[in-house]
Amino acid sequence: MAQPSAHNRFVAEPTIAFRRLAEQVADELRRRILRGELADGSILPKEDELLLEFPVSKPSLREAMRILEAEGLLRVRRGKLGGAVVRRPNAANVAYTVGLVLGSQEVGLSDVGNALLQVEPACVALCAQRGDRRRAVVPQLRRVHTEAVEAVEDLLLVTSASRRFHESLVSLCGNQTMIILAGALEMLWSAHETSWSSRVTDGSIVPIDERLAVLEDHLQIISAIDDGDARRAYDLAAAHLVDAQHYPGSSGVVDPSMVHNWDR
Template identity: 35%
Template sequence: MARNTPLAPMIGPESVASLSGAPVRSPKTAELVAGTLRRMVVDGQLKEGDFLPNEAELMTHFGVSRPTLREAVRVLESERLVEVRRGSRTGARVRVPGPEIVARPAGLLLELSGATIADVLVARSGIEPMAARLLAENATPEALEELESMLAEHIPAGWQSGRLAEATGDFHLRMVEMSGNSTLTIIAGMLQEITVRHTAFAIKEHREVSKAEYDKLLRSYRRLLTLLRAGDGAAAEAHWRKHLDTARELLLEGFENIKVRDVMQ
């Protein structure tokens, strides 16, 4: 971290809100320190790659002991907001997480709940069409060119290497990311590994995708891109919903009751 970045004053216990008048446990000092540093990351005062000040500076600023400070840093480390290299003199470094930070826990929850792949694919059908509408209404030329490049290069490369599931999964996720809606992006990122794994499994178990089927797939993607370029949000949403409904029928054929836990093993 640049040493001229001022540290925020420590969040006080009074800032912890009570829900429905219920008594609130007074947070530990380490939790208050961690909360202050977390807020600085959220507010952008601490950015990706910044180093926290050294222990002496932080102890003086917050008025805490070394064990308390280290406990606070461990809290942030467990949240993957900082990376600590043991034995390094550079200290803790800020790491702003992406959707992958919740993907594994979410996958585990789906496994424990007994969720099926059908559940996941239905959820995807609710997420991506709305993202397509938003992207059509707000797409930049750069975003459209990136998707065009994926259709021209990335997906064909995946097809040729036998990694079509991964390549098309990347296209789906990138489309949602470009929609500009952070919540949709996080949910899509949570489901990404599950859907890609099942798609690869379904392709392998049924049979390889024929050239005719591959060409049909690309035509559907190109139709989406045409609608995005036209800025037609309603048509883009409708087309992508139909695309996902068709894909879901194909991907669930013979796997209607397969569980998420079976795919993630």
């Protein structure tokens, strides 16, 4: 049986009294965004066109836009080139939202670090368990590791490369739920660590030999993943994080604006 059009649904379902029309419009547009029917970065049709499709008042349509904007699924631009830009959810959105919640409760960065101590080694073990690890995981980790080695004398650059290594351990683990949830924590930590390193004027605060020791840990983790030794990979990652999280500036409270403004 043919599915009713969006227009027919809004006309034919006035009996759903507990849901406002604005919410129904938001539900339909949200569905299209999440399913990819509205591409990331695309512009929604103009208001007059949407009103032809959705038989609601202008205030109801504008409220639907506000709902989606508040959810981070739309970004409204003003002016001549204005319009509602589609934003598909991603790890950065999750990280920012998590940061808002943690920041509102004045949660410390050390708390985020402790969470990473639990989840990142699990992601590393998953990397080691992948049957295609030597094709899909190890080459990418080695590439990021090489970038870090080449940048070791520049604190900001090596910090950035080091954080990409940790983020890759999560993004390559193969478990989508862990990629999103652990990835959000990684982005919070990366945003703060990169922000700190960009403000450091004396690079000797983290001596070269300490940077090289960190990179050697990374190399050992890559080796364990390459060997498919999940237990060793987990243990190496856990031990490394205990040491790595003691960099200067790792204290303080979560600040979600770091993620919001972070431009890698």
